[in-house]
Amino acid sequence: MRSLLVILLSAMLVDNFVLSKFMGICAFLGVSKKLDSAVGMGAAVTFVMACAALATYPIYTLILIPLGLEYLKTVAFILVIALFVQIVEMFLKKAVPPLYKALGVYLPLITTNCAVLGVTILNIDNSYNLGQSVVNAVGAGLGFSLALIIFSGVRQRVNAADTPAMFKGVPATLIAASIVSVSFMGFSGMFS
């Protein structure tokens, strides 16, 4: 139980996918403009990560390893991730149309969000079992949401601030992202 908690917290804070491992930056910068869409995107990514971890573990251990096809794990995992992204997309279109519109192109782009593929492959590399994999994925998803939510707040402040003209927009956003990332370095070495 304790080890699961450690995995959850370290995936969330110490090895935060966006701010420490620098995965999923595209969605991180694209959807963090507003708090609402940041929360929605975080939830969608967390769901996809958890489902992907849940589905890729049996596929890897029960199908790929016995057949000696470990080298094809990337392809298999992307297939599974794409499946879940499609399902999330359909669900959002039906249940929460405003969020579906707000996320726009970034929703199908979860498919190519390397953070999701990263979680599934790291699960294999760390030889986690099924429970640990899912906890790790949920932790990574929550960490992604946390980064998105924190940064949407930072970004609203940055946009409201009177920045010099040459820093306005993307440059100020990127600098702010780097500072938020530095703040997450404070967690490094906490659980190891």
Add this chain to the structure above:
Amino acid sequence: MNFIIPALVFAAIGLLAGVLLTVCSKVFEVKTDERIDKVNEVLPQVNCGSCGFSGCAAYAEAIVKNGVATNLCNPGGSEVAKKVAEVMGVTAMETVPKIAVVRCSGDCNARSENKFEFDGVQSCKAAKRFYNGQSACAYGCLGYGDCIRECTHDAISIVDGVAKIDRSKCGGCGLCAKACPNQLIVVHDITNRVDVLCSSQDIGKNTRTACKNGCIGCKKCEKTCPFGAITVENNLARIDYSKCKNCGKCVAGCPTHAIHRCDGIVMVEKPAAPKPAATAEAPAPKPEVKAEAAPEAKAEAKTEETK
């Protein structure tokens, strides 16, 4: 034969995923009104936003879902309005075509010497940031053609340093109006044939030294207009089109020729007729107006003195 097993495995996984997706698509099916797509096809896809919606697709959705008027598309005009009405099964509404007007007539013949020579980035926005541009008038056309680059109808050209709009080509979408850093371009109904082609809010003397064609805020037009459609605010005359009857008396009366008839080039109906009528009418009431205006002006001056 090593490749057969992986291929079969992946085909199986793919098939499973496909079946799952089909089931999900049935469960999460969203019924969309097919008229939205049809209306969207009819719209010109300029995405200019002059209908008040964020794009052609958003306007199409608003028409079908909220029953918004079918004649709001300016670039499409009456033709598109008719097609949209056809799709929606309603009778077509009348459309008044819109047209863009550049509210500056300070061409290089009228304008005073430049304050300096600007050789930075050749765009209005850049020039505007650098001490409001090189021109003596801070409100006028900068002449670098930011509007031309926006125009999807190829209707704008720079003539003598001022943007001119070809009324036969203009679709009235208003993209140029958004591009102008001095907000000189307005889009209004094509039936509004008179406009004050100046945007200077300087006091009369400064406007006059900067440009011969500028509105000096003398209020003569205010008094000339028989319908009370013109008011001078911030040293600048503006016409209220709900009252204007296009009589053209203000055009004849303006001492700096800042008020123009805009329909000089192309009009839909009777291109030549309104012009002579206006000029013929104008000289007759002119002396009367002068006689009326003069005592008033004197009276005003007196009251100011007594104060």
